[in-house]
Amino acid sequence: VKTRLFRIPREQLEDQCLRIQEENTLLKQHSRAQEQKLRRLSTKLLRLKQGPPSAGRDGELEDTLQELEARVATLESQRRALQSKLSLAKQNILDLGVRTHYRPRTGEESLGVDGDGGVRRAAQTAPARYGISSQEDTRGEIDRL
Numbered sequence: 001v002k003t004r005l006f007r008i009p010r011e012q013l014e015d016q017c018l019r020i021q022e023e024n025t026l027l028k029q030h031s032r033a034q035e036q037k038l039r040r041l042s043t044k045l046l047r048l049k050q051g052p053p054s055a056g057r058d059g060e061l062e063d064t065l066q067e068l069e070a071r072v073a074t075l076e077s078q079r080r081a082l083q084s085k086l087s088l089a090k091q092n093i094l095d096l097g098v099r100t101h102y103r104p105r106t107g108e109e110s111l112g113v114d115g116d117g118g119v120r121r122a123a124q125t126a127p128a129r130y131g132i133s134s135q136e137d138t139r140g141e142i143d144r145l
Contacts, residue, residue, distance in 0.1 A: 047059060 044059065045051070
């Protein structure tokens, strides 16, 4: 047996050992999960056997209640995650607003007079209106030009 062992490369033996250890770990986890499931089912069976006939309905209601509680917990965690994303987005927007640098207007600029003495058009600061038909949009563009 020892002579066969030395013929197999050490790396191959180490890899095989690691694979077997990982498989063992996975099997142990699966076994624990199955044991927990078995305990829950046996407890449920004992409750059904010992309780009155209406207890079956109570057990079903209890199961439904547990499922709904789990769903509520999931939804609450999703809500918290979305709220944190929202606050992060708000903070990013605030940071962007702070970073943009506006140069202060001087006397002539605030009056709407261009540096060459001509009258400068005011920038559009109002948001675009919703619900305007494309034909009215086009007319507005033509009138503006």
